[in-house]
Amino acid sequence: MCPPLARREPRGHDLLTLGGNAVIVASGLTKRYGDRVAVDDVSFTVRPGRVTGFLGPNGAGKSTTMRMVIGLDRPTAGTVTVDGARYADSPAPLRAVGALLEARALHPGRTARAHLRWLAASNGIPAARVEEVLGLVGLEAVAGQRVGRFSLGMGQRLGIAAALLGDPPVVVLDEPVNGLDPEGIRWVRSLARDLAAEGRTVLVSSHLMAEMALTADHLVVVGRGRVLADCATADFIAQHAASFVRVRTPRPGALADLLRRSGAQVTRDGDELRVQGADTVAVGELAAGAGLVLHELGLVRSSLEDAFMTLTAGSVEYAARPAEVTR
Numbered sequence: 270m271c272p273p274l275a276r277r278e279p280r281g282h283d284l285l286t287l288g289g290n291a292v293i294v295a296s297g298l299t300k301r302y303g304d305r306v307a308v309d310d311v312s313f314t315v316r317p318g319r320v321t322g323f324l325g326p327n328g329a330g331k332s333t334t335m336r337m338v339i340g341l342d343r344p345t346a347g348t349v350t351v352d353g354a355r356y357a358d359s360p361a362p363l364r365a366v367g368a369l370l371e372a373r374a375l376h377p378g379r380t381a382r383a384h385l386r387w388l389a390a391s392n393g394i395p396a397a398r399v400e401e402v403l404g405l406v407g408l409e410a411v412a413g414q415r416v417g418r419f420s421l422g423m424g425q426r427l428g429i430a431a432a433l434l435g436d437p438p439v440v441v442l443d444e445p446v447n448g449l450d451p452e453g454i455r456w457v458r459s460l461a462r463d464l465a466a467e468g469r470t471v472l473v474s475s476h477l478m479a480e481m482a483l484t485a486d487h488l489v490v491v492g493r494g495r496v497l498a499d500c501a502t503a504d505f506i507a508q509h510a511a512s513f514v515r516v517r518t519p520r521p522g523a524l525a526d527l528l529r530r531s532g533a534q535v536t537r538d539g540d541e542l543r544v545q546g547a548d549t550v551a552v553g554e555l556a557a558g559a560g561l562v563l564h565e566l567g568l569v570r571s572s573l574e575d576a577f578m579t580l581t582a583g584s585v586e587y588a589a590r591p592a593e594v595t596r
């Protein structure tokens with residue numbers, strides 16, 4: 270379901286059909302810090318075999334939600350389970366869920382290889398897997414360098430290597446493209462898609478609509494801690510970034526009737542009509558055929574970024590204020 274929706278409980282049907290698969294189910298998830306509600310009654314399901322984008326502006330509650338998914342934060346109310354169990358109850362967490370979270374604590378004096386070997390050893394993962402993931406993320410050449418000297422992008426790659434170490438069926442990546450160059454961004458995109466194609470459950474957060482449109486099959490859009498939309502990316506695009514014909518005429522009622530009879534969808538605002546299902550040529554010819562005068566006729570395209578801004582308007586925590594005009 271795509272339209273803005275305040276609450277969506279996981280349906281019994283979801284739970285039955287997904288039983289046995291590695292799936293994330295959040296139900297009424299809430300997190301308060303004092304008076305501040307960071308996550309407010311959030312419910313969603315992340316299914317295997319596709320990339321689910323967790324999209325929202327800064328401060329929307331994405332990181333807090335992801336931290337609750339992997340048991341780093343305790344919900345004030347509600348539950349979140351991975352494959353039917355709380356992550357904290359997993360006997361081998363790195364093998365159950367691989368996570369990249371922001372501000373990952375790294376020992377700056379340790380090399381990338383030593384960091385991964387330490388993680389592998391403490392999770393019962395063979396050391397040979399360390400070399401595999403170093404290759405997978407393209408860090409072999411710098412594996413012997415101290416991570417304190419890593420760039421933001423190299424740190425992100427190391428974090429992704431750690432997330433993949435346990436070959437987990439569920440992968441949670443919080444803003445994985447932060448600090449990456451265009452090649453790195455493309456790499457994360459195809460990695461996420463490959464992981465999903467292998468049948469894994471992949472949840473990726475971002476505040477970048479355009480990036481999510483290219484990466485995610487499904488979107489959960491959040492703003493100020495609430496779910497604003499939960500739908501297939503294609504449906505979100507079709508619904509929110511649609512183009513329409515804008516036409517102004519002194520006889521909007523007559524033109525609207527004509528257009529509707531021809532099968533178009535029309536909404537009216539004063540003397541302006543917004544038309545979908547007919548292009549500018551069809552609208553112009555229909556009007557001319559009926560002798561109707563037009564004052565304006567054009568195609569309006571709203572970008573996906575516009576759609577996202579509109580949907581999340583009012584839920585942006587730190588919006589830039591227009592500069593004051595000085596005379």
Ligand SMILES: Nc1ncnc2c1ncn2[C@@H]1O[C@H](COP(=O)(O)OP(=O)(O)OP(=O)(O)O)[C@@H](O)[C@H]1O
Pocket residue numbers: 302305306307308325326327328329330331332333334476586
């Ligand atoms: N430990 C904390 N103590 C108090 N408030 C917090 C804490 N962690 C998060 N918050 C607040 O909760 C809200 C949600 O933050 P969160 O980091 O989850 O958002 P986000 O969508 O991940 O944003 P960003 O992209 O900026 O990281 C924000 O208002 C934030 O200031």
